[in-house]
Each structure stands twice: as C-alpha cells, then as structure tokens.
Amino acid sequence: xxxxxxxxxxxxxxxSVYALLALGFVIIYKxxxxxxxxxxALMLSGAVVTSYLVPAMGVVLFTGFSFFFSVxxxxxxxxxxxxxxxxxxxxxxxxxxxxxxxxxxxxxDIAVRVVVNGFIGLGARPIGFPWGLDRVTILGLxxxxxxxxxxxxxxxxxxxxxxxxxxxxxxxxxxxxxxDQEAAMTMGVSVGGVFALSxxxxxxxxxxxxxxxxTGAGVDRQLWIVALVALPAIILGGLDSxxxxxxxxxxxxxxxxxxxxxxxxxxxxxxxxxxLVSPYILMxxxxxxxxxxxxxxxxxxxx
Amino acid sequence: MTTTTRPxxxxxSTKVSGRPGFYRSYSQxxxxxxxxxxxxxxxxxxxxxxxxxxVLEDALLRTLAIAFVFAIGALGLNIVTGxxxxxxxxxxxxxxxxxxxxxxISGDPDGRTIGFGIEEMWVWLPASGLxxxxxxxxxxxxxxxLRGLYLAIVTLGLVFIGEHVFREWSHLTGGAGVxxxxxxxxxxxFDFSQGTEMFSREQQLYLLMFVLMLVFALGARNLARSRxxxxxxxxxxxxxxxxxxxxxxPRTKALAFGISSFYAGCAGGLLYTxxxxxxxxxxxxxxSVQFIAMVLIGGxxxxxxxxxxxxxxxxxxxxxxxxxxxxxxxxxxxxxxPNVFQxxxxxxxxxxxVFLLFEPRGLYGIWVRVRTYWKSWPFSY
Numbered sequence: 001x002x003x004x005x006x007x008x009x010x011x012x013x014x015x016s017v018y019a020l021l022a023l024g025f026v027i028i029y030k031x032x033x034x035x036x037x038x039x040x041a042l043m044l045s046g047a048v049v050t051s052y053l054v055p056a057m058g059v060v061l062f063t064g065f066s067f068f069f070s071v072x073x074x075x076x077x078x079x080x081x082x083x084x085x086x087x088x089x090x091x092x093x094x095x096x097x098x099x100x101x102x103x104x105x106x107x108x109d110i111a112v113r114v115v116v117n118g119f120i121g122l123g124a125r126p127i128g129f130p131w132g133l134d135r136v137t138i139l140g141l142x143x144x145x146x147x148x149x150x151x152x153x154x155x156x157x158x159x160x161x162x163x164x165x166x167x168x169x170x171x172x173x174x175x176x177x178x179x180d181q182e183a184a185m186t187m188g189v190s191v192g193g194v195f196a197l198s199x200x201x202x203x204x205x206x207x208x209x210x211x212x213x214x215t216g217a218g219v220d221r222q223l224w225i226v227a228l229v230a231l232p233a234i235i236l237g238g239l240d241s242x243x244x245x246x247x248x249x250x251x252x253x254x255x256x257x258x259x260x261x262x263x264x265x266x267x268x269x270x271x272x273x274x275x276l277v278s279p280y281i282l283m284x285x286x287x288x289x290x291x292x293x294x295x296x297x298x299x300x301x302x303x
Numbered sequence: 304m305t306t307t308t309r310p311x312x313x314x315x316s317t318k319v320s321g322r323p324g325f326y327r328s329y330s331q332x333x334x335x336x337x338x339x340x341x342x343x344x345x346x347x348x349x350x351x352x353x354x355x356x357x358v359l360e361d362a363l364l365r366t367l368a369i370a371f372v373f374a375i376g377a378l379g380l381n382i383v384t385g386x387x388x389x390x391x392x393x394x395x396x397x398x399x400x401x402x403x404x405x406x407x408i409s410g411d412p413d414g415r416t417i418g419f420g421i422e423e424m425w426v427w428l429p430a431s432g433l434x435x436x437x438x439x440x441x442x443x444x445x446x447x448x449l450r451g452l453y454l455a456i457v458t459l460g461l462v463f464i465g466e467h468v469f470r471e472w473s474h475l476t477g478g479a480g481v482x483x484x485x486x487x488x489x490x491x492x493f494d495f496s497q498g499t500e501m502f503s504r505e506q507q508l509y510l511l512m513f514v515l516m517l518v519f520a521l522g523a524r525n526l527a528r529s530r531x532x533x534x535x536x537x538x539x540x541x542x543x544x545x546x547x548x549x550x551x552x553p554r555t556k557a558l559a560f561g562i563s564s565f566y567a568g569c570a571g572g573l574l575y576t577x578x579x580x581x582x583x584x585x586x587x588x589x590x591s592v593q594f595i596a597m598v599l600i601g602g603x604x605x606x607x608x609x610x611x612x613x614x615x616x617x618x619x620x621x622x623x624x625x626x627x628x629x630x631x632x633x634x635x636x637x638x639x640x641p642n643v644f645q646x647x648x649x650x651x652x653x654x655x656x657v658f659l660l661f662e663p664r665g666l667y668g669i670w671v672r673v674r675t676y677w678k679s680w681p682f683s684y
Contacts, residue, residue, distance in 0.1 A: 234456075273467065284457065291453070
C-alpha cells in the first residue's frame with residue numbers, strides 16, 4: 001500500500017509539472033489556435049537560465065531563497081524570449097493554416113534548443129535546488145521534498161493564473177479573444193496583444209516547469225523530451241480546456257509513476273523504461289473513446 | 304486556341320511561335336507530363352542523373368544515393384501531408400518498420416537476430432512497404448476521427464512508442480548501440496553492394512537508387528492525377544465539401560496513410576541498406592522533422608519540389624561540413640561550440656521557418672516565380 005501511495009505522490013509531483021507545461025500549450029492554443037511545439041525549447045532555456053542564476057544569486061541571498069528568486073527571474077527572461085519569438089515568427093503568420101504555424105514553431109524549437117544546448121555543455125548542469133534529492137517521512141510515507149515543492153509551486157501558479165483570468169482586465173481580454181476574436185476586436189481588445197501575452201505566459205510557465213524538473217538530475221540535453229509529455233496531457237484533458245490541462249497533467253504523472261513502479265513485476269517482457277512511453281499509450285487509448293479529450297469541446301463542423 | 308468538350312479528341316492547333324506551351328485539351332492538362340518544357344526538363348534530369356556515376360566521386364555518389372532514398376520517403380510524406388492534407392509527425396515510425404522488416408526478411412536465419420534469409424530485393428522491398436502500410440492503415444481509425452493538430456500529436460506519440468519498441472526488441476533490431484546488418488540489395492542473384500570490375504559499389508547503388516526513385520516518383524505523380532489523388536486533394540482543401548461530393552472520408556484518409564506508409568516502409572528498407580548501419584534509436588522525432596522539412600522546403604503537394612527538397616536537406620550536411628573552411632569560428636569538433644553539427648541543426652530549424660514565412664510554396668514556388676518572370680518578360684505581370 002505504501003508503495004502505491006508513494007508512487008501516487010511521486011506522480012502528482014511530476015504530474016503537476018506536466019500540468020504547468022500543458023497550461024502553456026493550452027493558453028497559446030486558446031489564444032491563437034496553434035500548438036506551439038517551441039515549448040520544449042522554452043522550458044530548456046528557462047532551466048538553463050535558472051542554473052546560471054542560482055550560483056550568481058547565492059552570494060547575495062541566503063540559500064533557500066535564491067532558487068525560487070532565480071526561477072522567478074528565469075520565468076521573466078524566458079517570457080521575453082517567447083515574446084521575441086512570437087513577434088518575429090508567429091505574428092506574420094496570422095491567418096495562415098494552423099499546421100503551417102505549428103511547423104514553424106517546430107523549426108524554432110530545434111534552432112533555439114541547439115543554441116541553448118551550447119550553454120549546457122555535454123554533461124548535466126546542477127540547478128542549485130536547496131534540498132537536492134532529500135526525503136522526508138510524512139504519515140509513514142517516504143517522499144522526496146522536491147515533489148512536495150513541485151506540488152506547492154504549481155498550486156500557487158494555478159491560483160495566480162485563475163485570479164489573473166477571472167479578476168484582471170488582461171485576463172478578461174484574453175478570455176474574450178479566446179471566445180470570439182472578431183467580437184473581441186470590435187470591443188477594443190488588442191488581439192495582437194493577447195497573442196503576445198499568451199506566448200509570454202506560456203514561456204514563463206515553461207521556465208518554471210523546466211527549473212522544477214531539473215531539481216532531480218540537473219539540466220541536461222535530454223530534458224526537453226519531458227516537455228512533449230505535456231502533449232498527451234493536453235490531449236487527455238482536451239486541447240482548449242485549462243482545467244483539462246491540470247487534470248490531464250496530474251493523470252499522466254500518476255499513470256507514469258504507477259507504470260514505473262509496477263510494470264517491472266507485472267509485465268517485464270515490455271522492457272525497461274515503458275514508463276516513458278506510457279503517457280502516449282494512455283493518450284491513444286483515451287482518444288479511441290473520446291476523440292476530443294475529457295474536457296475538450298468537440299469541434300463543430302459547418303459547411 | 305481550340306476548345307473542346309470531348310477530352311482526347313482535341314484538334315491540336317499549330318503552335319504560335321514565341322508562346323509558351325499552353326494546355327490545348329483537358330486530356331493534355333491531365334497527362335503525366337503535360338507540357339513540352341516539363342517533358343524536356345524531366346528527360347534532362349534523367350539523363351543528368353544517369354551520367355552521375357561516370358563523373359562524380361564515390362563519396363558524393365554515396366551521399367546522393369542516400370538522398371534519393373530520402374526522396375522516396377519524402378514522396379510518401381508528401382502524399383499524406385501535401386496531397387491529402389493530413390499532418391503526420393510519425394513518418395520516422397513507418398520508416399523504422401520498413402527498415403527492420405527488410406532487414407529481418409533478408410537477415411541470416413542462424414544469426415542472433417530474427418532472419419528469414421530471403422535476400423532477393425523484389426521480395427523484401429515490397430514486403431517492407433506492405434508491412435509499414437499495414438501499420439499505416441491500422442493507425443487510420445484514429446487518424447480519421449481526428450483532424451489537424453490532434454492528429455499531429457497522435458502521430459508524434461507513434462514515434463515515441465516506436466522508438467521504445469525498436470530499442471527494447473533487440474531480438475529484431477539488434478538493440479540500441481549494437482544494431483544488426485541491413486538487408487542485402489540483391490536482384491535476381493546480382494548483389495548491388497558488391498563492386499564489380501566495371502562499377503564500384505557506390506556507382507551501382509547510386510544507379511539502383513536513382514532508378515527506384517524515378518519509379519516511385521512516377522507512381523506518386525500518377526497517383527496525384529488519378530481519381531484517388533484528386534479525392535485526396537479534395538479532402539485537403541475542404542473535407543466537408545469533399546464529403547458532400549460523396550468522397551468516403553475514412554476510406555480516403557486510410558488510403559492516404561496506407562500509401563504514404565508504403566513509401567516510407569520502402570524508403571526505410573532502402574535507407575538501411577544504403578547507409579549500412581542504423582541505430583534503433585535513430586527513427587526518432589528529428590528524422591520525422593527532417594522529412595517534414597524536405598516536403599515544406601521543396602514545396603508541399605508537388606513531386607518535383609519534394610525531390611528537390613529531399614536532395615537539398617540531405618545534401619545540407621555535406622555543405623555545412625565545408626563551412627569551417629570559410630568561417631574559422633565554426634569548429635569541426637563535437638565537443639566545441641559552435642560546431643558544424645549544431646550549425647546543421649539550426650539550419651534545419653531556421654530553413655523551415657524562413658521558407659514558411661517568405662516562400663510557403665518552397666523551392667517549387669521559387670521555380671514558379673522564376674518561370675513566370677521569364678514567361679511574361681519584359682512585363683512584370
């Protein structure tokens with residue numbers, strides 16, 4: 001039982017990071033109806049910026065605080081990077097086929113990632129997470145502190161996002177633009193501004209997610225693949241649903257952790273590392289039943 | 304200009320001198336090579352291609368042979384994405400299936416990996432295509448329910464699942480980092496991978512791949528003008544309208560995936576054979592993206608453009624390897640930055656972006672522009 005519960009907590013930890021990434025995808029999708037395949041690059045660059053900032057900050061600030069402060073700064077820097085990408089490559093493509101724009105983001109992803117890899121070097125860069133891989137015992141369960149930090153951070157970020165969308169002018173503008181772009185424009189909403197804002201938010205979320213993920217083994221060149229795990233999460237939840245992104249992310253995280261703990265005993269013939277592909281298998285299974293995810297709105301087709 | 308309502312019976316009017324080749328009848332417009340410049344152009348390319356082995360060095364021939372195989376795969380992706388409008392990021396998966404099917408059929412029956420010892424190419428090549436096509440059709444039930452970006456993500460999932468299977472099923476693939484020997488390119492007892500007195504190994508493989516590419520290109524071009532191909536285009540342009548015209552959407556999409564996967568499977572088998580070694584983990588997302596780059600850089604929906612794009616993308620590494628000679632800042636060593644491999648990857652990414660931003664019709668579009676310019680010269684319209 002404790003193995004099961006520990007796996008679930010581990011899954012909720014990584015799952016909440018997937019939720020952050022998935023939120024980024026969904027926010028961009030809702031605003032521009034494009035899936036940004038550049039999220040992995042943004043996530044990686046956020047993590048790299050954090051890994052450079054923490055040692056620099058460590059002189060000024062005390063240990064526990066420098067990590068979180070660096071993550072916040074990295075989020076802002078990555079948001080600016082996302083803004084630049086949006087301005088240069090995405091804005092000129094407004095009105096073109098969504099697939100074309102999606103492929104553009106794929107190209108950007110490759111280019112940015114190669115540049116960022118240059119800053120990582122060959123091995124892994126430590127991220128300066130104050131607790132490392134330390135564990136605590138809660139109610140008899142052996143839990144890594146970093147998973148608790150992940151859950152805490154994500155709860156905070158999701159609350160902030162909720163307040164932003166519900167209470168602020170800009171959040172209202174974004175909701176309006178997502179609902180009906182033309183109507184929003186006639187009401188004085190700058191749709192271009194909404195596009196830019198959605199990219200900036202997604203970039204910031206990706207940076208936070210990347211930094212949190214790297215708390216385990218540090219930043220290495222393979223970290224970006226994790227960002228793609230958020231894709232099954234948004235498909236599970238539904239491409240256009242923010243709640244779906246969070247739920248999907250958590251579900252994927254838990255499923256992955258459970259497969260990771262039990263597959264070796266139950267189905268060893270599947271080979272090692274099935275956990276890594278389990279999100280995709282889960283996605284295919286769900287899509288056979290619900291083509292638009294759990295919370296997604298089915299596309300209305302009109303002639 | 305004569306007009307006629309009955310295709311095929313048009314009176315061919317005498318050619319007005321100085322005019323470019325117009326279509327003179329419906330049947331001519333639908334013909335395989337419908338204008339004189341196209342006929343001449345294709346003939347010239349074929350002759351040039353056949354001259355290749357006699358003038359080029361072996362190293363370049365080898366690269367070109369691989370480029371031709373990439374072109375076959377890109378033609379496949381062009382059918383499903385350029386022609387039928389179904390986004391597929393899963394091309395590498397089908398390539399991998401083809402490669403290992405071919406290797407298994409041709410492989411040594413007593414070896415450490417699965418093998419059936421049938422080395423004849425006319426057996427393993429269609430077989431690798433058919434097995435990949437079977438997987439393509441098996442994916443189709445999902446593909447037909449989904450559209451646009453949902454489909455892109457699902458096909459992306461295929462690549463990850465495939466990569467895992469290839470890595471773990473070492474009985475078939477030889478395992479990561481080890482690999483297995485590729486299929487033998489043997490046709491009616493003649494082994495193309497063994498050099499003879501007249502031709503070296505590279506020259507033979509080049510010629511074989513060139514001819515195969517022509518066959519596949521002809522097939523793709525023919526498909527595009529057939530009933531099925533026109534149904535594909537209708538689905539791409541507006542699937543609802545296509546459905547109204549009584550095109551069976553699920554069937555058409557499944558067919559597009561099947562044919563595309565067939566091409567990918569054949570390309571996979573050939574690619575493995577030409578390059579000799581393939582790590583099971585190389586059938587990954589990057590390979591899929593490279594194929595997308597080929598189709599988009601070349602010009603989606605066109606056969607000539609796709610081949611040009613494939614040649615361009617596969618020869619890009621050869622070009623970037625030359626860069627350190629001109630820009631000393633770029634290193635040849637993997638351990639230093641910036642190195643040629645990084646430049647190469649950045650170029651893939653940026654070329655996709657730049658082409659889509661500025662010339663969405665790709666190399667083919669540039670060609671069309673040049674052609675139009677000379678057609679209407681000295682007037683700019």
